Amino acid sequence: MEVQRETGVPQGDCWCTQVDFSAELLARVPPAAQRLACICAACAAKGTPAA
Known part of the structure; x- marks a missing residue:
């Protein structure tokens, strides 16, 4: 989505x-x-947002 x-x-x-x-x-x-940063798949799986 960033590329887009x-x-x-x-x-x-x-x-x-x-x-x-x-x-x-x-x-x-x-x-x-x-609403600005992404939560990566690995963090979503762990339940921890990316910093």
Whole structure:
């Protein structure tokens, strides 16, 4: 999705658009990063947001 944002060229859906993140996990994302930073697949599986 970052490539699409930078280039304007559609890249298809990211894996994260097909999963549901728990409210608990989303609440752990720092407020300044909410809706700006990604949660990687490994962190989502562990329940820990990426820094």
